[in-house]
Amino acid sequence: MLPLTVKQVTKIFKNQSGATFKALDSVSVSIQPGTIFGLLGPNGAGKSTLINLISGIMLPDQGSVEIFGVNVATQTERAKQLLGVVPQEIVMEMAFSVEEVLYYFGGMYGVLRSERKARIRQVLVDLGLEDKAGERARNLSGGMKRRLMIAKAILHRPKLLILDEPTAGVDVSLRQKIWGLVRRLSEEGTTVLFTTHYLEEAEKLCDSITLINHGRVIKEGKLKDIQREFSENSIHFELFDPAAPVLVGAIAVGSEFEYPLKNLAVDMAAITAHYGTNLKSIRSEAASLEHIFLKLTNDTL
Numbered sequence: 001m002l003p004l005t006v007k008q009v010t011k012i013f014k015n016q017s018g019a020t021f022k023a024l025d026s027v028s029v030s031i032q033p034g035t036i037f038g039l040l041g042p043n044g045a046g047k048s049t050l051i052n053l054i055s056g057i058m059l060p061d062q063g064s065v066e067i068f069g070v071n072v073a074t075q076t077e078r079a080k081q082l083l084g085v086v087p088q089e090i091v092m093e094m095a096f097s098v099e100e101v102l103y104y105f106g107g108m109y110g111v112l113r114s115e116r117k118a119r120i121r122q123v124l125v126d127l128g129l130e131d132k133a134g135e136r137a138r139n140l141s142g143g144m145k146r147r148l149m150i151a152k153a154i155l156h157r158p159k160l161l162i163l164d165e166p167t168a169g170v171d172v173s174l175r176q177k178i179w180g181l182v183r184r185l186s187e188e189g190t191t192v193l194f195t196t197h198y199l200e201e202a203e204k205l206c207d208s209i210t211l212i213n214h215g216r217v218i219k220e221g222k223l224k225d226i227q228r229e230f231s232e233n234s235i236h237f238e239l240f241d242p243a244a245p246v247l248v249g250a251i252a253v254g255s256e257f258e259y260p261l262k263n264l265a266v267d268m269a270a271i272t273a274h275y276g277t278n279l280k281s282i283r284s285e286a287a288s289l290e291h292i293f294l295k296l297t298n299d300t301l
């Protein structure tokens, strides 16, 4: 049974003037057990909408979501027990202390009273919040609120953990703590899905990725395979003057250019001959996720 199976999910929103718009258009995603999975895409691509459908907060207009074979729409309570979600927006029981918030959540998710205190202590240590146990949630800093959101989501030891931009706006040390935690949970058998705009973070952590844009899946697979597919097919170069007439076949990707690779020596010679001293750098190595991302999203704009 896969940790997550999203089958041809479509979500339609109405805007204020009543016009409809597909935030997700027949999206399918499946995640293998024990993997760290990256859901990537530009602002407005539909990532958080997909997460809302997975968490059962919203229902799809078409398609289905199953968590370990449990249908989220029809067996919502069972699905919730298997799932921990850290939403993108901070939502918090502001008037309560950190410990009270966790105690309440532990109860809601069926963590036995006898175990709850020890678990809470553990997650507070995991997230570096031990000093703040008695502090009211409203008095926490932004990064600390984010930590409390993560603590809440992992307290009942979900089998599938979903983090929507967990490292947006957090400092370097917390970011590394979150990476460490994700890796540890993954080693302990938790499957993790997360979204990020930091592509080096996705490169560091993810086993596989799905890239969505305008509500559609535009690329999916193992990161290594995707990188191989892109890097073997192109030469990358930078110019001092990017406005110079473009060599036929080359395309701009961010601040770089890409040229389809057929024969390395011949292609390199063609590029150097065309650009001469305007050529700042040239390489044909593994494509970074950033380049793949820019190329694919530019292509589908």
Ligand SMILES: Nc1ncnc2c1ncn2[C@@H]1O[C@H](COP(=O)(O)OP(=O)(O)OP(=O)(O)O)[C@@H](O)[C@H]1O
Residues within 6 Å of the ligand: 013, 014, 015, 023, 041, 042, 043, 044, 045, 046, 047, 048, 049, 050, 088
């Ligand atoms: N409740 C809603 N009602 C109407 N439109 C919505 C609603 N939720 C999301 N949308 C729209 O759906 C699209 C996808 O939004 P979503 O939040 O899923 O994007 P995202 O990929 O998470 O982007 P970001 O990287 O900025 O977080 C956007 O155009 C957004 O305005």
Ligand SMILES: [Mg+2]
Residues within 6 Å of the ligand: 047, 048, 049, 088, 164
């Ligand atoms: Mg989002």
